Amino acid sequence: xxxxxxxxxxxxxxxxxxxxxxxxxxxxxxxxxxxxxxxxxxxxxxxxxxxxxxxxxxxxxxxxxxxxxxxxxxxxxxxxxxxxxxxxxxxxxxxxxxxxxxxxxxxxxxxxxxxxxxxxxxxxxxxxxxxxxxxxxxxxxxxxxxxxxxxxxxxxxxxxxxxxxxxxxxx
Numbered sequence: 672x673x674x675x676x677x678x679x680x681x682x683x684x685x686x687x688x689x690x691x692x693x694x695x696x697x698x699x700x701x702x703x704x705x706x707x708x709x710x711x712x713x714x715x716x717x718x719x720x721x722x723x724x725x726x727x728x729x730x731x732x733x734x735x736x737x738x739x740x741x742x743x744x745x746x747x748x749x750x751x752x753x754x755x756x757x758x759x760x761x762x763x764x765x766x767x768x769x770x771x772x773x774x775x776x777x778x779x780x781x782x783x784x785x786x787x788x789x790x791x792x793x794x795x796x797x798x799x800x801x802x803x804x805x806x807x808x809x810x811x812x813x814x815x816x817x818x819x820x821x822x823x824x825x826x827x828x829x830x831x832x833x834x835x836x837x838x839x840x841x842x
Contacts (some may be wrong), residue, residue, distance in 0.1 A: 674712065683826030732795040732801060734796050739766040743804075745773040746821070748781025749840040758809075765808060766803050767802040770829045777820060784812035796838060797830050804831060 743762060746757030755773030763769055786805045788797035798814065805812040813834075821832050 672768070711741050711828050717796040734799050736799045737796070738800075738803070740768060740799050741766075741804075741831060742768045742770050742829050743833060744769065744771050744829050745833045745835060746776040746778045746824075746832050747773060748776035748783040748784075748836050754840060755835055758833060758839070762804070762808060762833070767804070767831075770826045771797045774824075777824070778835050781834050781836040782838065784809050785832070785834045786812050787817040788814065789817050789822075793830070801831050802812060804833075809833065812836075812839070 745755045745759040747753075747758075755775070758771050759773045784805075786801040786809060788794065788801035790797075794816070798816075801814045805814050817832055821834075825832055835842070
């Protein structure tokens with residue numbers, strides 16, 4: 672292969688140009704691709720807040736969990752009679768609102784306590800509420816999105832569904 676000085680210069684220019692593009696990134700602007708000749712302003716990134724309690728405009732930020740006014744329903748997945756009702760009473764004392772009396776789980780026994788949250792427009796808030804409930808009141812229960820199994824078993828205004836498992840019974 673003949674590497675004349677002109678070819679070598681072109682290769683070096685392409686490599687340098689490629690490195691410059693990679694280091695500066697792509698701004699995704701169609702003006703730059705169209706060759707308008709004028710540079711486009713780059714998007715700047717906001718600095719992180721200086722204090723952890725500073726509010727941000729980031730839509731992916733997890734909302735603060737709530738207890739007052741959050742609706743829930745409990746299903747007992749254990750062989751201990753009344754355990755679901757006891758859990759329901761304890762959660763009501765914390766400000767949660769029960770939508771129905773405690774019932775029995777569709778299948779039992781359930782090994783691990785689970786807090787299900789309803790999806791939809793309020794899914795992010797519901798998940799934050801479910802996580803808080805699980806950590807603070809249900810000894811670190813699992814948190815999952817409510818599936819069709821129980822979605823048809825609870826009123827539409829129920830945000831969280833607690834399935835009390837054997838792990839809670841023995842704790």
